[in-house]
Amino acid sequence: MAVTIYDIAKKADVSRSTVSRVLNDSGYVKEETREKIIKVMKELNYTPSAIARSLSTNKTNTIGVVIPEISNPFFGKITKGISEVADKNNYNIILCDTNESVEKELKALKVLKEQRIQGIIITPTVAENEFNSEYLNALENLGIPIVLLDGHIKYSDFNGVFVDHIKGACDATQALLDEGHRKIAIITGRMESRPAKERLNGYKKALAINNIPVDEKYIFYGDYTHEKAYEITKQIMSMEDRPTAIFVSSNIMILGCIRAFYEENIRIPEDMAIIGFDEVDTLNIIGMNISFVSGPTTELGRTSMKMLIQNLKDKDHKDIRRINLLPKLVLRGSEKRID
Amino acid sequence: MAVTIYDIAKKADVSRSTVSRVLNDSGYVKEETREKIIKVMKELNYTPSAIARSLSTNKTNTIGVVIPEISNPFFGKITKGISEVADKNNYNIILCDTNESVEKELKALKVLKEQRIQGIIITPTVAENEFNSEYLNALENLGIPIVLLDGHIKYSDFNGVFVDHIKGACDATQALLDEGHRKIAIITGRMESRPAKERLNGYKKALAINNIPVDEKYIFYGDYTHEKAYEITKQIMSMEDRPTAIFVSSNIMILGCIRAFYEENIRIPEDMAIIGFDEVDTLNIIGMNISFVSGPTTELGRTSMKMLIQNLKDKDHKDIRRINLLPKLVLRGSEKRID
DNA sequence: GTGAAAGCGCTAACAT
DNA sequence: ATGTTAGCGCTTTCAC
Numbered sequence: 001m002a003v004t005i006y007d008i009a010k011k012a013d014v015s016r017s018t019v020s021r022v023l024n025d026s027g028y029v030k031e032e033t034r035e036k037i038i039k040v041m042k043e044l045n046y047t048p049s050a051i052a053r054s055l056s057t058n059k060t061n062t063i064g065v066v067i068p069e070i071s072n073p074f075f076g077k078i079t080k081g082i083s084e085v086a087d088k089n090n091y092n093i094i095l096c097d098t099n100e101s102v103e104k105e106l107k108a109l110k111v112l113k114e115q116r117i118q119g120i121i122i123t124p125t126v127a128e129n130e131f132n133s134e135y136l137n138a139l140e141n142l143g144i145p146i147v148l149l150d151g152h153i154k155y156s157d158f159n160g161v162f163v164d165h166i167k168g169a170c171d172a173t174q175a176l177l178d179e180g181h182r183k184i185a186i187i188t189g190r191m192e193s194r195p196a197k198e199r200l201n202g203y204k205k206a207l208a209i210n211n212i213p214v215d216e217k218y219i220f221y222g223d224y225t226h227e228k229a230y231e232i233t234k235q236i237m238s239m240e241d242r243p244t245a246i247f248v249s250s251n252i253m254i255l256g257c258i259r260a261f262y263e264e265n266i267r268i269p270e271d272m273a274i275i276g277f278d279e280v281d282t283l284n285i286i287g288m289n290i291s292f293v294s295g296p297t298t299e300l301g302r303t304s305m306k307m308l309i310q311n312l313k314d315k316d317h318k319d320i321r322r323i324n325l326l327p328k329l330v331l332r333g334s335e336k337r338i339d
Numbered sequence: 340m341a342v343t344i345y346d347i348a349k350k351a352d353v354s355r356s357t358v359s360r361v362l363n364d365s366g367y368v369k370e371e372t373r374e375k376i377i378k379v380m381k382e383l384n385y386t387p388s389a390i391a392r393s394l395s396t397n398k399t400n401t402i403g404v405v406i407p408e409i410s411n412p413f414f415g416k417i418t419k420g421i422s423e424v425a426d427k428n429n430y431n432i433i434l435c436d437t438n439e440s441v442e443k444e445l446k447a448l449k450v451l452k453e454q455r456i457q458g459i460i461i462t463p464t465v466a467e468n469e470f471n472s473e474y475l476n477a478l479e480n481l482g483i484p485i486v487l488l489d490g491h492i493k494y495s496d497f498n499g500v501f502v503d504h505i506k507g508a509c510d511a512t513q514a515l516l517d518e519g520h521r522k523i524a525i526i527t528g529r530m531e532s533r534p535a536k537e538r539l540n541g542y543k544k545a546l547a548i549n550n551i552p553v554d555e556k557y558i559f560y561g562d563y564t565h566e567k568a569y570e571i572t573k574q575i576m577s578m579e580d581r582p583t584a585i586f587v588s589s590n591i592m593i594l595g596c597i598r599a600f601y602e603e604n605i606r607i608p609e610d611m612a613i614i615g616f617d618e619v620d621t622l623n624i625i626g627m628n629i630s631f632v633s634g635p636t637t638e639l640g641r642t643s644m645k646m647l648i649q650n651l652k653d654k655d656h657k658d659i660r661r662i663n664l665l666p667k668l669v670l671r672g673s674e675k676r677i678d
Numbered sequence: 679g680t681g682a683a684a685g686c687g688c689t690a691a692c693a694t
Numbered sequence: 695a696t697g698t699t700a701g702c703g704c705t706t707t708c709a710c
Contacts, residue, residue, distance in 0.1 A: 018697075027696090051686090054688090282622065285595070355705090362705095
């Protein structure tokens with residue numbers, strides 16, 4: 001670790017600036033000198049210090065990624081997308097898993113600021129409806145480009161990349177309608193979350209477009225857990241005027257539904273049609289053929305990193321940019337109507 | 340970003356060293372002075388530069404995590420474990436996803452060295468049987484503690500944390516034997532990989548212990564993909580002297596098996612018993628009740644980070660430490676023998 | 679208890 | 695085409 005630019009300079013019998021020049025491919029260096037310096041670097045097994053360079057240039061080429069739960073495949077895929085683009089553009093990623101805790105998130109912001117990261121991609125844990133001024137302050141005080149990843153922050157106007165949950169839910173519901181279903185239930189997510197609200201809106205929108213009145217008794221309020229979805233599904237199965245299809249507005253929850261069906265020997269789609277929001281790879285692989293609308297997860301990550309890089313490039317451009325990515329409908333048969 | 344220790348010093352009317360002292364809680368500072376300095380820091384919204392500190396102290400408090408595929412939930416969980424422990428000990432994580440490419444891995448090592456990380460946790464992509472001297476060199480040249488994560492490197496002797504695949508496979512097979520199964524098939528992983536080899540060994544060991552001869556016709560060589568496992572399963576189902584149970588030695592592959600069963604209306608465990616290696620959460624949630632042996636994934640991450648921290652603490656202690664974590668057997672009924 | 683000064687490894691004018 | 699020099703923001707002896 002001891003070998004520095006100075007050692008190289010000494011051994012190659014040049015000045016440190018010349019070494020720095022070949023290091024950065026900047027300025028003129030005689031080919032001969034360059035070769036000599038490079039040779040010495042190899043001999044001494046020299047690796048420049050990004051730390052020293054950062055201090056000097058005031059650039060770290062590092063960004064922060066702040067997400068609630070890296071063990072959740074959803075965020076795994078997102079991080080993958082971010083990583084791909086970051087790598088191509090030679091940015092490093094400092095990963096912060098906040099474990100859905102606001103304190104951890106605040107700590108992460110502090111640490112990242114100390115590390116002088118140049119930009120940040122964040123999926124805020126703070127619920128969108130409860131305003132947290134300390135949090136907003138921390139974020140704004142970073143003084144660097146911020147890209148929100150499918151999560152808003154109250155009273156803020158950061159750039160961001162989002163999924164069009166309304167469109168997705170609307171498409172999913174429409175797919176059921178197209179099959180002739182008229183009594184369509186929805187299992188929502190936690191209604192404090194924006195995606196849950198928007199998905200419910202999308203569901204209602206589809207019904208409205210088709211002149212079908214919204215029937216409150218078909219709206220079931222879930223909480224994103226499979227346990228709750230399981231309960232709800234059981235409840236649905238015992239309804240008098242039972243729906244013929246269910247739009248399940250999250251990937252985890254659809255698992256609870258399937259379990260309930262399984263236990264009650266309900267066949268999909270013969271006895272009950274179903275369509276989910278966000279794909280569960282496993283179900284597809286084992287051949288269950290469940291239909292989904294699916295947010296382009298990895299793409300979400302890629303897009304957010306691209307946006308961040310743009311922000312990093314033209315600092316002046318202060319317009320707020322928001323991109324809504326459209327979910328894709330993947331029909332595999334579980335939405336069919338079979339009488 | 341502009342505000343530095345110097346600004347604080349000036350405004351608080353002290354020297355930079357005094358400010359530094361309160362920053363690091365080192366040396367004596369009069370309570371009065373300390374308070375004043377802290378006040379000024381708040382007023383100026385000061386955040387110390389970890390970069391400058393790193394340069395000065397030659398410590399970055401940052402480690403590198405190099406893994407092949409962050410979107411794979413297995414590595415997501417591992418990273419989670421690492422992150423937990425890192426966070427508690429105030430280490431930052433630079434994440435490098437190598438996409439299973441050796442070049443990317445080499446690039447990652449280079450970048451991490453430039454960043455002067457203090458230690459590294461790595462699941463090498465390089466196949467264990469093909470020696471890559473450039474790679475080994477790069478790793479050794481880091482000159483920092485290295486912890487291998489469930490992957491060996493030929494001709495090297497780094498510290499590491501591993502899963503006891505032999506024990507796991509042996510336990511799984513034993514569970515089938517305990518149910519009275521005698522004709523037990525195995526679907527292996529890619530045989531170039533150590534886990535695949537070890538799991539096959541564990542399978543054989545269990546048979547040997549029970550004085551049951553290994554029957555080559557029951558050994559099926561898979562490649563970790565669900566497609567291949569699907570094919571193999573179909574093949575098994577059409578065997579003349581068909582086994583009564585299958586040990587499927589990876590989590591992805593068991594999905595292929597289930598698909599094949601599904602298509603052929605094979606019931607688990609009535610028509611075929613099955614047990615897998617590494618849990619698939621989804622299957623459990625939808626109520627399929629598949630039995631597994633499961634490596635303690637998140638714990639693997641935690642343990643590796645703990646080991647790294649230890650190595651970071653006592654640099655002299657040069658013993659090679661290797662920890663084998665034991666997989667846990669989770670029986671849910673799919674291993675049963677029902678005649 | 680506090681300050682002065684050197685130094686960490688590099689970059690970037692400015693000279694030459 | 696190359697060298698000199700002054701930082702970048704902090705820590706750390708060593709004085710006082």
